[in-house]
Each structure stands twice: as structure tokens, then as C-alpha cells.
Amino acid sequence: MGNYVIRRLIMAVPLLLIISIIVFGLLQAAPGGPMGAYVRRGSFSEEDLRRIEQRLGLNAPVYVQYGKWISKVVKLDFGQSITERRPVTAAIRDRLPNTLYLMGTAWIVTILIAIPIGVITAVKQYSWFDHVVTGLTFVGQSVPIFWLGLLLILVFYIWLDNPFSSGPLLPAGGMYTLGQDFSLWDRIKHLILPVTMLSASWVAWYTRFLRASMLEVIHQDYVRTARAKGVREQVVIMRHAFRNAAIPLVTLMALDLPLIFSGALFTEVIFSWPGMGRLFFTAADRRDYPLLMAIIMITATLIVLSNLLADVVYAWLDPRIRLR
Amino acid sequence: MDERTLNEQCAVLFRQARRLSRREVMRRGLALGLSTPIIATMLAACGDDDDSTEPTVAPTASGSEPTSADSGEATAPAESSPDTGSTGDTPWYVDPAPGDPVSGGTINYLLYEDPDSMNPYIGQTSIASQVTTVILEPLAETLPNGDWSPVLAAEIPTLENGGISEDLLTVTWKLREGVLWHDGEPFTSDDVKFSYEAASDVDAGSAFASEFEKVASVETPDDLTVVVTYSEFNPAYVDQFKYIIPRHATGEISDMMNWDFNRNPVGTGPFKFEEWAAADHITVVKNEDYREEGKPYLDAINFLVVPSEESRSAQMLQGDAHVMLWPGSEASDKFRNSDVVQTRIAPGIWTVAMRFNLSKPFDNDAGVEPPHPLFGDPEFRKAIGFAINRDRIANEVLNDSVIIDSVLSVGWIMAEVDTWVYDPDEAASILDAAGWKLNGDVREKDGVKAEFVCNGYTGYLPNELQQLAIQEDLAKVGITMKIENQDFAVIFGTWADGSPRMTGDFDALFYDDGFFIEPHNSIVLRYHPDSVPSESNPSGQNFIRWVRKDVGEWLDAAGSTPDRDIRRENYQKVAEAMREDAPVIPIVQFTEGNAYSTRLHGFVVSTWEYSTWDAENWWLES
DSSP states (O other): OHHHHHHHHHHHHHHHHHHHHHHHHHHHHSSOOTHHHHHHHOOOOHHHHHHHHHHHTTTSOHHHHHHHHHHHHTTTOOOBOTTTOSBHHHHHHHHHHHHHHHHHHHHHHHHHHHHHHHHHHHHTTTSHHHHHHHHHHHHHHHSOHHHHHHHHHIIIIIIOBOSSSSSBSSOSSSSSOTTSOOOHHHHHHHHHHHHHHHHHHHHHHHHHHHHHHHHHHHTSHHHHHHHHTTOOHHHIIIIIIIHHHHHHHHHHHHHHHHHHHHOOHHHHHHTTOOSHHHHHHHHHHTTOHHHHHHHHHHHHHHHHHHHHHHHHHHHHHOTTOOOO | OOHHHHHHHHHHHHHHTTTSOHHHHHHHHHHTTOOHHHHHHHHHHHOOOSSOOOOSSOOOOOOOOSOSTTTTOSOGGGGOOOOGGGGTTSSSEEOOOOSSOOOOOEEEEEESSOOOOSOGGGTOOHHHHHHHHHHSOOSEEEOTTSOEEESSBSSOOOTTTTSBOTTSOEEEEEBOTTOBOTTSOBOOHHHHHHHHHHHTOTTTTOSOGGGGTTEEEEEEEETTEEEEEESSOOTTGGGSOSOOOOSTTSOOGGGGGGOGGGGSOOOSSSEEEEEEETTTEEEEEEOTTOSSTTOOOOSEEEEEEOOOHHHHHHHHHTTSOSEESSOOHHHHHHHTTOSSEEEEEEEEEEEEEEEEOOBOSSSSOOSSOSBOTTTTSHHHHHHHHHHOOHHHIIIIIOSSEEEOSOTTOSTTTOOOOOOOOOOHHHHHHHHHHTTOEEETTEEEETTEESEEEEEOBTTOHHHHHHHHHHHHHHHHTTOEEEEOOBOHHHHTOOTTTTOHHHHTOOSEEEEEEEOOSSOHHHHHHHHOGGGOOBTTBTTOOOTTOOOOHHHHHHHHHHTTOSOHHHHHHHHHHHHHHHHHHOSEEEEEEEEEEEEEETTEESOEEOSSSOTTTTGGGOEEOO
């Protein structure tokens, strides 16, 4: 196992290098460039623009730019963001906690809701509860989430009022109320709508997945054997069925980890959440190469690592699988 | 004439009122069905004087304008707003405050993206400028009517007060006494010198170095005097110092890109920087030491970053936010009948125009000769001027614009030329007379078809809609216009990029550009015969290759004096020549504005300054 992990980690290096070359090349090949943002602003003269271009090193050939970039990245220096006008790491450091906070909460909420529902719908297959949940999960999977977000604002911010004060029931955005001391309730109030928006489709997805997985396991011989031995139904479900059904779900969750880093653009835009999704979008919009490359490469690294993690966890949970 | 058309006509008239005689304004106003008292109000607001076109403050030369290049083709108006009804009794919007200002209160100001930096000299976005404008101050600012008002200066240097020397090369600024930086240090002439040093340092990363090229030296004989020496006259000398930054609270100039100041600025303005949570909010609080007693009225301003327009307009309508920068037309529609939110506009600076290439394209020659097969013929260009239905564009296609007759009918120049009346019959007869005969649906002359390609930039719907309308109009008179829009970076590329407008490889260009308060450099770059872009003159912007010696002489005359009357006369001649030759057909000018809470008062919406320019006067009704 140890050897396997080390070998996979070593193999990840050339893989990431190839990814970085492809992405760097693609970004450069795409029309437009970081100078577009300056030109669009309109207030710079030709000479000033040339000087800015020179200073950003954008007039060098692509391979020279890549060489400079990669030689700094190996020292973990991602350079200076063009749009943020500060080191890329500083920009990410400001946004990452906000994203982890939102996505992490949404992820935990998702698991807390999806697991019991997934198990119950499988155990009580074709009951009214199963039918209702199945219907709702289809809705959750197919509703465009930006539309759901706007609907939440309409209902909870515009239509419904807070019965204890004159304001709206829930805030339309932001992480906390400005000019107030820290209050847990205030933080939670600001989380409710964005987390609802994020979890809606996530819960639906995990629930469907767990239900299918549970159904498969419940009809296995060893479950029947456990029942025949006279084990209590609750123990059969939790210890014998669920533990095995959860294995693919764990893999799925591990593969979703990079998402928690990269954020959710729609949710962040609609609820004015200062997270990574918006940072990435702005960087892409303005062709902020250093910032784009940093986010893409960190995400790529996380994907490689979470794949490895999924494999390792899988092997650990399922003794039939051996990694070599 | 529906109400909106009337309002727009009024808006144009209001804009022009300063340039027209009293009688003329009266005549036009009555023709529009305005009542005499309204016209009188308008005249009062615009300087009620038959001869003098300059109302208030001393007419000085001067000017602003960040620079030369492409003075901002197409930016802000993208989000500008309609609600033409609010044009009010002045060309800019002045809030009619209901009683005396009250102190206190915090407002939320909605931005749609995070500012990039609080240091204007490294080239901040116009979003960031909305914030820095309340923190940092200039030596002089532009009033809505185009005149100058001293801010950190004690007075505007003019020939009359000896502030500018007879040879126009030495400008002496007297500074205001007793101004303190937000950290308590006194503001002195050395800070002005420092601002110059930072702004002119190319290697440190200044984005405005070329604006300071004409400055030979900045001396500080004493703490309250700054002497600026120029190598040649700069018509924009009053607007030379748009932001003063402190020497003591910044750092080494060579390290300008990394100053703490860039995210934690110290200024002299009405509000002090308090906090910046990236992509969430910037808070500024009242400067207790502000030089005007009792001001600012507000305790604080929260600049909130709210990227979703739906969310911004919802927060405005709920009364949680007080200012929304550049609401789009959708948001403005929502505000139209609200008693909580109002949209307020002023004339913008962005003029859309169709520009013809007078020289033959795709001949590997960026020069002026040989002439363009179609647009080499002035009659052909004029016919297009008469064939475009600009009324339809201003009133049906767009809802946030007014018709404009000359690209120079702007600001204090406000050149006046014959309007391009929509007259397809006239267009057809001009074309017939010039030998362009109908052959099927398309005209032809000597085997050349009346077909051309119109290049604009992609992603800006208002311009694309106008192009479609023009395409229809021209088809009616037998001219085929193909629309080929390109990426912004291509259409506004540089000589080194081989951009088609630089190398002269295009038929017609369609985009918006504008002039800032001091337009001289831009006008020269775009229309002077010496400004045709070429290998040796890569920053020239006479893309249309319109070369007239007399235009060059008039522009040189306009650039050699600070006297606005003489300058205006010369620009007027250029505008007339442009109307006669028709190398450019102006279409519309965009209006610009913001949405305000009806509880917020004291603000003035100006064409020339960022929305927060008068934030010290804002107050919140309790």
C-alpha cells in the first residue's frame, strides 16, 4: 500500500506538468488577453499600454513565458495577479476560507440529510416516502440552481418578513451583517439560503446514489444470511448492509473534494459570497493568466490527490481489493 | 411624439442650452411644447446670458482626460441607465433636497465587482475609482458644467491670476492651508511632488506616465506652493494632478506595485479608509478633520460587492441599499414606478459613430492613397448619413441614448452643425447623381458594387442592435452592409498587433468612444492630418485617414491657448468640416446614471466625475 501511494504520487508529477503545459497553451491560444482589460478601460495611451505589457512579460514568446512561470511555481511562487494587483497567493488566501466555510457546510448538511434518506428509501422501497423522495430528487437534480437561488431570494428576502423585526426574514447575500459584532445566529442566517441552493441538487444526487447502492446490497446473500441468523433488522441494515453500500458513496465524496476548494460560481454570484468561484470567473474573464493557472493547477492537483484518496479509501473499506 | 421622445429631445436641448442663444433655446423649447417657466429654469441653470456661453467660474483653459489613446472606447455606458424623465431642469442631475441636511447614518453603495486597487497610479478600474474618489483628492475637480473648482488647491491657476506664465510653460499652484492627511500628518507641496514622481515613474509601474511627459520639473519653493514647468504647453494642465498621494504613508516609489497603501490608502478626502474584505465590502468612515465644517454628513459608506443584478435591484427595492452603480435597463424598469428607488442620469461621454476608411483597404499600405472604392467618394458617405434612421435607433432600438449631430457636440465644446436628417429619398438621389445606379437590389458604379463590411466589437448588445438597424436602413437605398464584429482586443489592438484599424484594412468601423473634460489630445489623435497611424507613428488614431490641412491648422490653433473661447471656435470649424466631408457619421450618445434611494439627498450626477465625487454633501433622511 505504501509503495503504491508513493508510486502514484511520483506519477502525478509528470501528469501535472503535462496538464500545466496544455492549459498554459490553451489560455494563450484563446482570443484576447490580459491587456484587453486595460484597453477597455480606455484611459491609457499606446506607450503606457506597451509598458504595462512589457512589465507583465506578455510580449515574450509563449514558451519563454511558460518557462518563467514554471520555474517560479516549483518554488511555490505563483506570481502576481494582474486583476487583483497583488500576489496570487494573497488573493487565494483571502477567498479560500470563505469557500471552505460555505462548501464545507453545504457538504456536511448534504451528508447529514442524504444518508438517512437514502437508507430509508431503500429499506422502504415503493413506500409513499420513497415515492415522494424519488420525485423530489428528480426535481432537485433538474432544477437550474441559479433559478432556485433567485427563487429563494424572492421568497425569503422579498416576500417574507421577519416577525420579530421589520426587516426581511433572511438576508439576500453576504457572509454576515456589516457593523455588527460576531454572532453565531447572524452567521447561520447568512448561510441558510446559499447552503439550501447548493445542497438541493447535491442531496438529490447522493440520495439517489445511496438508494441504488443499498438496494443492491440488501438483496445480497450475506444480508439474507444475517437475517436468517436472527440478527435484529436494525443491525442488519446498519452494520451489514449500510457499511457495504457506503463504499461507493465514499468514493463519490472523495471525488467531490476538489469542488469544496473550487467553489460554486452561481451560488457565489447570486448570494454575493466572496469565494473562489467568482475569483476564478473574473480571472478567466480578464485573462489573468497567473491567477488562472494557479487555480487550475491547484484544482488539478486536488483532483489527482482525491482520486488517489478514493482508491486508498476504497481498498481500505473493501478487503477484496488490493492495491499493488 | 410620445413622452420619452419628448424627454430625450429636451435632454439634447438642455445639453446644448449653454451653447445656444437665449432666443434659440426659447424657440426650440417652445417647438417641443415646453412651457415658458420650464425654459426659463433651464436657462437659469445653464447661465442665462445671451452672449456669454460661460456661466459661473472663470473660464480657464485646462483639462482633464487621462490621456490620448482611445480615450476609453466603450466602457461605462454598457451599464448606463435610461429613465430619461429624470433629466430634470439641468443637463446634469441635482437632487432637490427636502429641507436641511441631517448628520449621521451609514449607506450601502452597491458595486458589481471587487475593486482592484486603491492606488490610482497603477491603473485601477472605474469601479475602484468610485471608492478612491471619497478617500483621495485632486488639486482641482470638474464641476458638472465643465468649469474647474479647486479642491486641494487654493485657487485655479489662470493667466489672470498669474498662476500660468505668459509663455504658458510654468504653472504655479497655491495649496489650501491646514489640510491634514487621515493619519493626522499635514498635507504639503512635497506630497504633490511625490505624486508627480510616482505617476511619472515608468519602471515603478505607473500606468499614466505618458500624461506627465510634458512636465519638465515640479518644484516646491515652500510648503504651500508647487511650481510645475512644462516642456510644451499642456492644455490639460489644470487636470494634471487628479489624485494626491502622501509621501509618508506609501513607500519607495520603485516598490509602488507592492505598497500597503494599495489596499490601505491614506488620503485627505471626506472619508477615511476603514476595512476591505476582498470581494465582499470596503468600508470608509467619516473624516472628522474634513476641512468643511459639519461635513461629511454620513457616518460611513459601505461599498458592497454584489455581482448579481437581480440581487442588487432587490436590495435597492427593499431599502437595504442606497446607491446602485450603473443599473442596466432591466433594473431601471423595475425602479420606474418605485417610491423607494429613483434612477438619475446625466449626459454620458460615450458617442457611437460609424467611421469610414477613406483609403483603399487590404493593399498592404497603411497610408492615405489610393482612395477607398466606395468611401473615397464624399457623396457616397453623405448618402449614408441621410439613409440612417437615427430617430428609430434612439427611440425604438435603444432606451438610454440621445441623438448627437457631431462627435464634437460634447462637453464645453458643444459644436453645432446641421443635423443628419433621415431622408432616404435624398440619399437615393445623391447616389444616383454620383453615378451609383441600382442594379437589382444593390447599387453599382463602374463595376464596383455598393457593398462593404462594418466592423464592431462583440459582446455589447446596444451596438449590435444599432448595426442591425443601420443594415436595414442601408438596404433600403441599395447599399449592402455586412456586419463582422470581432473581439475587443482585435478591434482595439495596437499597431504592433497589426490591428485592422491601425493598418487601414477595413471598410467601416462601428463603436463608441468619447472625450473627457479636456479633449484636446484625443481630438488631435483622431482627426489631425498628422495622426494617420503608420510604422513611424504607431500611436496615431486617425484610422479613417481623413487628411485635411486646414483641420490640422485649426487643431494646432486650438492647442496653443488656454482660452476656451478661441479653442471652441477652432473645434467648431473642425466639426463643420466633418459635417461637410462626412468621414464620420455620429449616431447617438449614451446617457449615464445611477439608482439612488429616495431617502438619500444632496448628490449631483455629473458627466465628468465619478459618482462619489460629492459624497461629502450626501445625507440620509431619517
